[in-house]
Amino acid sequence: MTLKxxxxxxxxxxxxxxxxxxxxxxxxxxxYVDFFGGxxxxxxYKAGINEMGEVxxxxxxxxxxxxxxxxAIQDYITELSGTMTGTNPQEQREVLRWILWDNHKLSxxxxxxxxxxxxxxxxxxxxxxxxxxxxxxKAAYAVLNDHLAGRDWIVGTAITTADISCCGYLxxxxxxxxxxxxxxxxxxWLTRIEQTPGWKHPYDLMPxxxxxxx
Numbered sequence: 744m745t746l747k748x749x750x751x752x753x754x755x756x757x758x759x760x761x762x763x764x765x766x767x768x769x770x771x772x773x774x775y776v777d778f779f780g781g782x783x784x785x786x787x788y789k790a791g792i793n794e795m796g797e798v799x800x801x802x803x804x805x806x807x808x809x810x811x812x813x814x815a816i817q818d819y820i821t822e823l824s825g826t827m828t829g830t831n832p833q834e835q836r837e838v839l840r841w842i843l844w845d846n847h848k849l850s851x852x853x854x855x856x857x858x859x860x861x862x863x864x865x866x867x868x869x870x871x872x873x874x875x876x877x878x879x880x881k882a883a884y885a886v887l888n889d890h891l892a893g894r895d896w897i898v899g900t901a902i903t904t905a906d907i908s909c910c911g912y913l914x915x916x917x918x919x920x921x922x923x924x925x926x927x928x929x930x931x932w933l934t935r936i937e938q939t940p941g942w943k944h945p946y947d948l949m950p951x952x953x954x955x956x957x
Contacts, residue, residue: 748774759850759908778951814908907936915945
């Protein structure tokens with residue numbers, strides 16, 4: 744089996760796919776995408792890799808199959824590996840519910856806010872938009888923190904792709920309005936993820952970091 748993940752270290756969505764691959768123990772390799780150099784916006788990338796002009800992209804060369812969007816990639820990995828999914832149909836649907844919640848309420852806003860605060864020139868950062876987004880993020884953190892009270896994992900009794908999806912941006916060091924010590928149940932949950940065999944920080948797992956562009 745040959746799995747290639749098109750990714751770069753600064754992408755939280757790519758991190759979801761990469762960490763799912765790493766914890767699944769499936770053999771895979773990272774293919775660096777120069778996002779900040781404009782690679783995803785080129786006609787060649789859109790025609791040959793992903794028409795949406797995004798990462799992550801997973802290519803299963805053995806099956807000649809290409810799949811995009813982090814949640815769909817995670818689903819494919821669990822199908823191949825038989826890991827990190829619920830133990831029954833109800834749990835599997837609950838995993839999907841939390842992935843969809845994360846994509847809409849948490850990661851999409853966290854990713855945008857982190858980009859606006861860290862990857863735009865300081866004089867071009869829209870403070871009103873950033874403040875609005877941080878308010879929405881605070882509400883999402885509260886939902887996740889309350890859900891994790893009294894439980895180790897988002898769904899069931901073991902780590903699933905729901906956990907990996909929801910933590911996708913929360914390990915990044917750049918500021919975007921999240922301080923894990925302010926959310927004790929999230930903090931404890933992130934520690935459990937860090938202690939999971941095979942866990943790696945996004946900048947250790949995928950090529951590319953802000954330091955490379957400094």
